[in-house]
Amino acid sequence: MARLNKGILDDFSGKVGKVIGSSWRGIAYMRSIGRKTGKAKTLNQEIQQAKFKTASSFGQSMHDLFELGFKDYAQKMTGTNYAQSIILKEAIIGDHPDFKIDYSKVQVSKGKLTKAKTPAVAPGAAGAVVFTWTSNAGQKTAKANDQSILVAYCPELNETMFVIGATRDTGTASFDVADFSGKAVQTWLSFITANGKLVADSTYLGEVTVA
Incomplete structure (x- = not known):
């Protein structure tokens, strides 16, 4: 049970009557308690x-990546x-109750930085995946020292691994x-970008089996 020391204008956290007080990103807010319904x-x-459950389960596996990849687009909400x-609108397929994610329609980042040119992926040495691309440094906003974001999601485990690694001018990177x-x-x-201010639209590269 919360207590108001300064009247109705006081910030509070907890329950007062039929109102719950809380805060998000330093912003205090109140909401009413929802009514129970037997319908x-x-x-x-x-x-x-x-659909929401499907999108939420997948999204939580990519939480840290989404916070990075959509930092410029998440206004008054998390990345x-x-x-x-976006996944709910564009990437849910199947019939109820067997909904699935259409991975080809999922973006893991979105921004003004120039995206990858002719990217590809293939199995590498044991436990590794190799990403390749053509350096387009100097074109539009692309720079040689932009860092790659390599992403691998395992549907069987519902887990995501990603790494910020090789620069754009190298054209290749092995991901453990x-x-x-x-x-x-x-x-x-x-x-x-090297300073972390800009990100590019991601490119989906397809499925690969890890050796």
Whole structure:
């Protein structure tokens, strides 16, 4: 139970009557307690909840990546929430209740930095995945020292690994994903500037099985 020391204008956290106080990113807010209802969910409500659950489960596996990749687009929400809203609109496929993610329609980053040119992925040495691309440094906003963002998501484990590594001018990078050995992973490639201020639209590269 919360207590107001300065009247209704006081910030508080907890429950006062039918109002709950909390804060998010330093902003205090209040909300009313929802009323319980005995009504059964409609089919449409069940469908929307199932889609949300699918998007949320996938999104949480990429939480840290989404916070980085959508930092310039998440206004008054987290990068993960922004990404999940796009996934719900564009990347959910299947019929109720068996919804799935269309990975080819998922972006893991979005921004004004020039994206990768002719990117590709292939299995590497044991436990590794090799990413390649053509350096387009000097074109538009691309610079030689932009750093690659290599992403591998394992649907079987619902886990994501990503690393910020090789620069744009190198044209290749090996990503150690030994935790996913013997399993199929979905992959993406993006770039971020050396100072971390700009990110590029990611490119989905497809599925590869880790040796």
